[in-house]
Amino acid sequence: MTTARRDTYTPETLLSVAVRVFNERGYDGTSMEHLSKAAGISKSSIYHHVSGKEELLKRAVSRALDGLFAILDEEHARVGRPADRLEHVVRRMVEMLIAELPYVTLLLRVRGNTETERWALDRRRDFDHRVAELLKAAAADGEVRGDVEVRLATRLVFGMINSIVEWYRPDVRGASDREVAEAVVRLVFSGLRHA
Amino acid sequence: MTTARRDTYTPETLLSVAVRVFNERGYDGTSMEHLSKAAGISKSSIYHHVSGKEELLKRAVSRALDGLFAILDEEHARVGRPADRLEHVVRRMVEMLIAELPYVTLLLRVRGNTETERWALDRRRDFDHRVAELLKAAAADGEVRGDVEVRLATRLVFGMINSIVEWYRPDVRGASDREVAEAVVRLVFSGLRHA
Known part of the structure; x- marks a missing residue:
C-alpha cells in the first residue's frame, strides 16, 4: 500500500x-x-x-470555545469563594489563550457574517455572561470592589486578556504563558499600586 | 453668490x-x-x-497621535510623583480615546502597508515607550509594584485601554467617558480585590 x-x-x-x-x-x-x-x-x-470552509471555521472556533467553557467546569472554578474562583478562571483563560493562540485569535476576529459566526458570537456572549456572574457574586460577597459596574469591569478585564493575541508570539523570547497569566492576575486583582 | x-x-x-x-x-x-x-x-x-486617500489617512491618524502626545505635555503628566503622573496619563488616554473614538479606532487598526501607516506605527511605539518609562520610574520610586515586568505591564494596560474602541458607542445609554476612565484607573491601579 x-x-x-x-x-x-x-x-x-x-x-x-x-x-x-x-x-x-x-x-x-x-x-x-x-x-x-x-x-x-x-x-x-x-x-x-x-463540506467546505464554513465547517473548518466551525471546528476551529469550537476548539477555542470548548477550551473556554471547559475552564468553568474545573474544580477551582466551581468550588470556593467567588473571588478565588474568578481568579482561577482569569488565570486559566490566559493560559488557554496562549496554548490555543491561533484558534482564540480566529474566535476573537469573528464578525457575524455567517450562521457559524453568529453562533460563535452567541457562545462567546454566554461565556462572558458566566464570568460576569462570577464577578457579581464576588462583589456581593464583599471580596471584590463594588464601585466598578460589573458589566464594565468584565469588558475591561476581557479587553486586557484578549489583547494578548495582538502581541504574544510563542517563538519570540519573552514571557512564558505562566508569567503572562501571573501578570494578568496580579494587575486585575491587586492593581499596579502598592497597597 | x-x-x-x-x-x-x-x-x-x-x-x-x-x-x-x-x-x-x-x-x-x-x-x-x-x-x-x-x-x-x-x-x-x-x-x-x-492629494489622495493617504493624505486623509495621515491627517486622521495625526489627529489621534497629536491628542495622545498632548496628554504627555499636560501639567499633571509632567509634575509630581511618577505614579500620579502615570495615573493622570491613563485617565486622559481613556477620555481622549472616547472623545476621538473614530480617529483612535483607525490608528489602532493601522497595519504598516504604506509609508504613512509605518510612520503612525513608529509614533505609536514612541508613545508606548514614553508611558513605559513613566511606569519604570514609578516602580523605581517604590510606588508601583516591581513584580510585573514593565514592558508586559505596559502592554496589558494598553490592551485594556485600547479594547474600549471595540465596544464603546457614544449613542448607546451606558457609561460616560469619565465613568469609563474612572473604572480603568481603579482597575489598573488598585485592582478588583478589596485591599
Whole structure:
C-alpha cells in the first residue's frame, strides 16, 4: 500500500492550516483555492474531509470555545469563594489563550457574517455572561470592589486578556504563558499600586 | 453668490467621512470612488482638498497621535510623583480615546502597508515607550509594584485601554467617558480585590 502525500493529511492538520490562512487573509477573504494552495492538496481532497470552509471555521472556533467553557467546569472554578474562583478562571483563560493562540485569535476576529459566526458570537456572549456572574457574586460577597459596574469591569478585564493575541508570539523570547497569566492576575486583582 | 453643496465641504468634514469609511471597509479596501460616494461629492472635488486617500489617512491618524502626545505635555503628566503622573496619563488616554473614538479606532487598526501607516506605527511605539518609562520610574520610586515586568505591564494596560474602541458607542445609554476612565484607573491601579 502506498501513501500519497494527501493521505498524510488528517482533519486535524488541515484544520491548523485553515486557521493560519483564515487569520492571515480574514475568513471572508479566504477561498477554497487559498486553502488548497496553503495545504498543498487539491480542493477535492479537502472536500473529502470537510463540506467546505464554513465547517473548518466551525471546528476551529469550537476548539477555542470548548477550551473556554471547559475552564468553568474545573474544580477551582466551581468550588470556593467567588473571588478565588474568578481568579482561577482569569488565570486559566490566559493560559488557554496562549496554548490555543491561533484558534482564540480566529474566535476573537469573528464578525457575524455567517450562521457559524453568529453562533460563535452567541457562545462567546454566554461565556462572558458566566464570568460576569462570577464577578457579581464576588462583589456581593464583599471580596471584590463594588464601585466598578460589573458589566464594565468584565469588558475591561476581557479587553486586557484578549489583547494578548495582538502581541504574544510563542517563538519570540519573552514571557512564558505562566508569567503572562501571573501578570494578568496580579494587575486585575491587586492593581499596579502598592497597597 | 450661490453655494453649491460641495462648497459646504471643508477638509474637516471630508476627514470625518473618510475616517468612517476607512473604519467600515478598512483602509486597503477603500477606494476614492467609495469616498466620493460616501461624501456625496465628486472625486475631483476631493482632489481639490487633498492629494489622495493617504493624505486623509495621515491627517486622521495625526489627529489621534497629536491628542495622545498632548496628554504627555499636560501639567499633571509632567509634575509630581511618577505614579500620579502615570495615573493622570491613563485617565486622559481613556477620555481622549472616547472623545476621538473614530480617529483612535483607525490608528489602532493601522497595519504598516504604506509609508504613512509605518510612520503612525513608529509614533505609536514612541508613545508606548514614553508611558513605559513613566511606569519604570514609578516602580523605581517604590510606588508601583516591581513584580510585573514593565514592558508586559505596559502592554496589558494598553490592551485594556485600547479594547474600549471595540465596544464603546457614544449613542448607546451606558457609561460616560469619565465613568469609563474612572473604572480603568481603579482597575489598573488598585485592582478588583478589596485591599
